[in-house]
Amino acid sequence: MLEQLETLILSLADDELIMGHRQAEWIGLGPILEEDIAFASIAQDETGHAQAYYQILTDLGLRTPDEYAFRRSAKEFRCAHLVELPNFDYDYSLALMRHFLYDGAEQVRLQALSHSAYEPLAGLAQRLLREEKYHWLHATTWIKRLGRSTEEAHLRLQSALNQLYPYAWGLFEELPEEAAMVEAGWIPPSAQLREQWLALVLPILEAAGLQTQMPSTQALTAVMGGRRGWHSPYFEALLAELTEVSASEPEAEW
Amino acid sequence: MASLDPRIQRAEPELWQTPNTTLGPLEHWTTYEVFLQKTRGSHAQHVGSLHAPDPEIALILAKEQYTRRSSCVSLWVVPTVCILKTTTEEEGMFQPAVDKTYREPQGYLNTRERLEKYRHRIPSSSC
Amino acid sequence: MVATPEAVREWLRSVPDPEIPFVSIVDMGMIQGVEITGSQVKVTIVPTFAGCPAIRLLQEQIRQVIEEKGLTATVEVDYAQPWKAEYMTKAAWEGLRRAGFALPQKLSEDPWEMLHSARCPRCDSDSVSLLSPFGPTACRAIFKCHTCGEAFELFKPPV
Numbered sequence: 406m407l408e409q410l411e412t413l414i415l416s417l418a419d420d421e422l423i424m425g426h427r428q429a430e431w432i433g434l435g436p437i438l439e440e441d442i443a444f445a446s447i448a449q450d451e452t453g454h455a456q457a458y459y460q461i462l463t464d465l466g467l468r469t470p471d472e473y474a475f476r477r478s479a480k481e482f483r484c485a486h487l488v489e490l491p492n493f494d495y496d497y498s499l500a501l502m503r504h505f506l507y508d509g510a511e512q513v514r515l516q517a518l519s520h521s522a523y524e525p526l527a528g529l530a531q532r533l534l535r536e537e538k539y540h541w542l543h544a545t546t547w548i549k550r551l552g553r554s555t556e557e558a559h560l561r562l563q564s565a566l567n568q569l570y571p572y573a574w575g576l577f578e579e580l581p582e583e584a585a586m587v588e589a590g591w592i593p594p595s596a597q598l599r600e601q602w603l604a605l606v607l608p609i610l611e612a613a614g615l616q617t618q619m620p621s622t623q624a625l626t627a628v629m630g631g632r633r634g635w636h637s638p639y640f641e642a643l644l645a646e647l648t649e650v651s652a653s654e655p656e657a658e659w
Numbered sequence: 660m661a662s663l664d665p666r667i668q669r670a671e672p673e674l675w676q677t678p679n680t681t682l683g684p685l686e687h688w689t690t691y692e693v694f695l696q697k698t699r700g701s702h703a704q705h706v707g708s709l710h711a712p713d714p715e716i717a718l719i720l721a722k723e724q725y726t727r728r729s730s731c732v733s734l735w736v737v738p739t740v741c742i743l744k745t746t747t748e749e750e751g752m753f754q755p756a757v758d759k760t761y762r763e764p765q766g767y768l769n770t771r772e773r774l775e776k777y778r779h780r781i782p783s784s785s786c
Numbered sequence: 787m788v789a790t791p792e793a794v795r796e797w798l799r800s801v802p803d804p805e806i807p808f809v810s811i812v813d814m815g816m817i818q819g820v821e822i823t824g825s826q827v828k829v830t831i832v833p834t835f836a837g838c839p840a841i842r843l844l845q846e847q848i849r850q851v852i853e854e855k856g857l858t859a860t861v862e863v864d865y866a867q868p869w870k871a872e873y874m875t876k877a878a879w880e881g882l883r884r885a886g887f888a889l890p891q892k893l894s895e896d897p898w899e900m901l902h903s904a905r906c907p908r909c910d911s912d913s914v915s916l917l918s919p920f921g922p923t924a925c926r927a928i929f930k931c932h933t934c935g936e937a938f939e940l941f942k943p944p945v
Contacts, residue, residue, distance in 0.1 A: 430666045433664075433666075434666065437688070437710055438710075439709045439710055439711065439720040439723075439724055440720060442720075442723050442724060442727075443719065443720055443722070443723035443724075446723045446727060486913070486932055491669070492666075492669075495669075539719075539722060542719060543719050546715055546716060546719055547716070550712065550713065550715070550716060571915060622916060622919065625898075625901055625902065625915060625916040625919075626915045626916050626917075627915060628913065628915055628932050629912075629913060629915070630911060630912055630913020630914075630932060630933065631913070633912065633913075635911040635912060635913035635932070635933050636913070636933060637913075637932050637933065638932075638933065638934065638935045646665065
């Protein structure tokens with residue numbers, strides 16, 4: 406049971422850690438100073454959330470947050486590919502769309518987790534939801550605003566959506582041995598969360614004037630694998646950068 | 660000179676276009692003044708300004724600009740152009756021509772002390 | 787020259803599958819019958835797909851191989867029974883693997899089930915997604931591996 410709990414919590418925590426890292430890459434490069442600060446602050450929140458999730462495992466006698474973040478091989482990470490994708494050519498519409506799709510998933514996931522039968526997780530989810538409220542407000546306001554702004558803004562958002570949508574499905578990849586977790590009342594089935602997520606994000610994307618008709622084979626074109634330790638070609642490089650300082654002085658205390 | 664920041668290197672700045680120096684209407688964002696209410700019932704106080712394309716986004720950005728290092732209960736944003744202000748030429752009208760310091764509140768500084776001092780002169784203790 | 791059906795099958799190993807040239811038509815299980823009457827050989831083939839456009843080419847190649855041995859040949863196509871993946875020999879599967887095809891984890895009558903079981907033939911990752919359910923031929927689907935970034939084809943035969 407402990408092993409399954411670790412799988413579940415790492416899938417949540419690793420998404421946060423890697424998302425925080427990718428968003429933090431925008432620091433100093435945001436479109437305007439004000440937005441740069443807001444986005445950096447959101448990135449910092451996500452990293453903090455990862456730490457809080459890892460701590461649950463530490464409290465159970467497993468590894469420490471630093472060990473989870475800095476001393477694992479790529480194969481041991483359980484994050485989805487959506488959060489691993491690089492910022493490519495630093496187009497802010499791509500950053501905003503990823504932020505929107507991801508934070509929509511967080512809304513659904515945390516709502517469900519706040520009723521989890523595993524109490525430490527339920528308690529943490531309730532606390533995180535308070536901070537996530539701002540993330541969600543930030544994401545939805547920008548998407549609605551830009552979707553109905555200039556033609557260029559609209560096209561950029563649409564192409565970001567088309568690119569990221571199959572990856573966002575990967576956030577709801579079935580976890581290994583998920584049936585046991587559902588049975589224990591820890592989480593609802595991933596497929597159910599995915600339906601709730603679609604019901605949340607699609608109307609907002611449509612309100613922003615974006616086209617949301619996706620291919621009927623989307624379950625097959627979805628980018629899965631992260632929850633089972635299969636990562637994108639970008640992940641090794643990300644991990645090398647993330648762990649560079651820690652690896653240079655493994656015995657140092659932070 | 661090449662940047663040492665890996666993020667900048669990845670973004671290949673040499674490929675960036677020279678910025679267009681004429682700004683379109685949506686690129687020239689307006690400024691908003693931000694007012695912050697520390698606790699319920701207290702006055703909203705001006706804390707600074709920021710750029711935003713519309714009032715909603717101004718509120719969202721104000722949250723991180725002005726409440727990151729301290730807490731508050733509510734925020735206001737007002738387009739800077741909506742504020743009518745006096746000009747520097749009018750500064751003179753705030754300077755009194757004669758000594759009017761008696762109007763200023765420091766005359767009431769030791770209220771409690773003075774009250775204690777003169778309390779015995781009051782016939783009934785109704786105050 | 788006296789030929790046996792076994793010998794004819796052996797000769798026909800030189801005829802490759804027109805779509806998957808790493809595997810012979812014999813290993814693909816397309817040769818369903820060989821009958822010999824004197825110097826007359828009658829070969830019955832089952833096309834992997836009823837609409838296979840390479841049938842005439844195959845008939846011609848088979849005839850040539852047999853006639854080179856000094857016999858006369860007729861090649862008939864049996865459309866009455868469908869070809870099945872279970873006709874394929876171990877050598878056929880091995881040939882496909884060596885040629886870089888992904889093979890389904892298990893054969894299924896439901897083609898979607900086979901599509902779901904795809905794994906990258908290069909890095910074994912199961913983080914793959916479907917680019918197209920049909921590739922250069924109807925029995926191949928195109929996938930992308932998200933771990934190594936390569937595209938690959940899944941062999942999904944009719945079952």
